[in-house]
Amino acid sequence: xxxxxxxxxxxxxxxxxxxxxxxxxxxxxxxxxxxxxxxxxxxxxxxxxxxxxxxxxxxxxxxxxxxxxxxxxxxxxxxxxxxxxxxxxxxxxxxxxxxxxxxxxxxxxxxxxxxxxxxxxxxxxxxxxxxxxxxxxxxxxxxxxxxxxxxxxxxxxxxxxxxxxxxxxxxxxxxxxxxxxxxxxxxxxxxxxxxxxxxxxxxxxxxxxxxxxxxxxxxxxxxxxxxxxxxxxxxxxxxxxxxxxxxxxxxxxxxxxxxxxxxxxxxxxxxxxxxxxxxxxxxxxxxxxxxxxxxxxxxxxxxxxxxxxxxxxxxxxxxxxxxxxxxxxxxxxxxxxxxxxxxxxxxxxxxxxxxxxxxxxxxxxxxxxxxxxxxxxxxxxxxxxxxxxxxx
Numbered sequence: 001x002x003x004x005x006x007x008x009x010x011x012x013x014x015x016x017x018x019x020x021x022x023x024x025x026x027x028x029x030x031x032x033x034x035x036x037x038x039x040x041x042x043x044x045x046x047x048x049x050x051x052x053x054x055x056x057x058x059x060x061x062x063x064x065x066x067x068x069x070x071x072x073x074x075x076x077x078x079x080x081x082x083x084x085x086x087x088x089x090x091x092x093x094x095x096x097x098x099x100x101x102x103x104x105x106x107x108x109x110x111x112x113x114x115x116x117x118x119x120x121x122x123x124x125x126x127x128x129x130x131x132x133x134x135x136x137x138x139x140x141x142x143x144x145x146x147x148x149x150x151x152x153x154x155x156x157x158x159x160x161x162x163x164x165x166x167x168x169x170x171x172x173x174x175x176x177x178x179x180x181x182x183x184x185x186x187x188x189x190x191x192x193x194x195x196x197x198x199x200x201x202x203x204x205x206x207x208x209x210x211x212x213x214x215x216x217x218x219x220x221x222x223x224x225x226x227x228x229x230x231x232x233x234x235x236x237x238x239x240x241x242x243x244x245x246x247x248x249x250x251x252x253x254x255x256x257x258x259x260x261x262x263x264x265x266x267x268x269x270x271x272x273x274x275x276x277x278x279x280x281x282x283x284x285x286x287x288x289x290x291x292x293x294x295x296x297x298x299x300x301x302x303x304x305x306x307x308x309x310x311x312x313x314x315x316x317x318x319x320x321x322x323x324x325x326x327x328x329x330x331x332x333x334x335x336x337x338x339x340x341x342x343x344x345x346x347x348x349x350x351x352x353x354x355x356x357x358x359x360x361x362x363x364x365x366x367x368x369x370x371x372x373x374x375x376x377x378x379x380x381x382x383x384x385x386x387x388x389x390x391x392x
Contacts, residue, residue: 001089003097006043006056011035013053014043014078021080042105043078044097046090055081055090057098060392061107063179065171067384069289070179074098074107074281077392095123099281099308108285109349111176111278113391120277123307126346128176128278128353129386134260135269136249141242142264147234148202156190162206163198170225174254174387175354176278188390194222199234207231210238214245221251223389224259236263254387276388280349283311287322290352294379295320300340303348311345317380341369341377354384 006014015034019025026034042059060075076098081090102110111128114120154163164185171177180189190196193213198206208231211223219242226232236259239249253259260266280286283303298318305311313326314336325336341358347366350356358377361367367374 001046001093003044003046003093006045006053008035008039010045010053011038011043014038014045014056017053017056017080017082018078020082041078042101044094044101046081046085046093048085054085055094057091057094059098059101059107061105062111062392064109064111064175065168065177065179066175066289067291068172069291071109071286071289072105072107074102074105074110075392076110076112079112096307099123102281103308103310106282106285108280108282108289109278110281111276111388113275114277117274117277121346123279124305124345124349125277125279126349127274127355128276129274129355129388130255130272131275132253132255132257133271133273134251134253135271136251136260137268138243138247140263140265140268141240141249143237143240144233144263147199147230147237149200149207149230149234150202151197151199151234151238154196154198156186156194159185159190159196163196163209166198166206166209166225166227169227173385175352175384176276176386176388178388178390180390188392189223197235197238199226199231199238201230208235210235214242217245217247219246219249221249224251224253224257229262232258232262254385254389256385256387278349278353278355278386280311280345280352281308283315283345283348284322284324286352287315287317291382292317292380293382294376297376297380299373299376299380300336301348302336302340302342303345304342305345308345314340339370339373341367341373343367351381354381354386357381 015026043056045056046054048054056078058078060077062073062075063070064073079091112120112125167180193215195212197210199208200206207228208226210221212219212221224235226235260268296319298316301315301317303311303313303315313324316323347361351358358367358374358381362374
């Protein structure tokens with residue numbers, strides 16, 4: 001079984017496999033543009049004995065915010081195989097090769113949208129964030145006190161830098177948020193029916209936005225980003241202005257968003273579900289970049305990573321540096337002390353992105369160590385919140 005990169009001449013075969021596996025059709029007129037977009041991907045493929053494409057996987061070179069820092073990220077997408085080649089280990093081979101490729105390309109973390117969480121957990125990806133979906137009936141659309149700010153509406157055609165700055169300021173308050181350029185906004189955020197409303201303070205400072213669409217007497221809020229509570233209330237009042245046009249409003253939000261707590265009637269339908277998954281690709285690089293607290297207190301992490309063996313080893317955190325203990329060439333090995341915390345790559349990923357705290361994972365049995373060491377690990381991890389809005 002050989003894994004190699006798909007060439008431009010083979011893009012159409014990759015597209016055919018996607019259409020078959022994901023059950024959609026690309027209009028003939030859109031094929032040239034779709035081929036052009038694939039030039040930004042690395043596509044790994046496996047061929048059968050007759051040189052037919054059997055399975056593939058896309059790696060998208062992207063960047064995420066880890067609060068105010070930017071990390072290179074490999075976005076995994078388009079993982080597919082024809083049914084006659086399934087359960088032959090093809091996807092397993094593609095995933096392992098993708099991890100090697102991402103590491104060699106300095107993509108220190110990876111994100112993906114899982115078709116099945118348990119499947120990707122086997123390979124080291126862990127839940128990054130959850131989304132909550134609120135459903136408001138018309139009777140719930142009650143105005144809050146009048147705000148001094150005002151609303152301006154935009155579309156894909158009138159999209160501007162102010163909108164991007166609101167998103168970026170919000171993103172630097174979280175971990176995992178995708179860094180978007182203007183092209184990404186126009187191609188991947190807006191759709192044909194999207195509207196975007198920006199809330200401005202009375203001083204003309206943009207402080208929040210609402211990405212939404214109204215159709216068939218339903219309002220669907222796809223993104224709500226508020227940099228302060230004044231903007232949050234102003235955007236809610238704008239939603240309420242649609243009370244004569246809609247029967248229901250659905251709102252997809254980051255888990256940590258305070259909606260609907262501050263509303264007069266917060267008892268609304270609230271659905272919570274895991275969304276994207278994340279994985280540490282290069283543990284040493286991630287630990288070096290992570291803003292640990294209590295840097296003068298030493299702590300050993302003993303890490304296990306079945307599918308990215310370069311991460312296996314022990315890491316000493318402390319004194320503002322990371323010391324790594326791994327097997328050396330020639331069969332010699334530097335042995336760290338047995339004390340410390342034992343964990344796998346899934347748990348490390350959940351902790352570094354802020355989805356779970358060390359003590360939570362310890363109580364569920366995912367971390368092994370003394371209570372004193374777990375307490376120290378807790379103190380080293382800043383209070384961070386993971387979030388992700390996009391899809392690929």
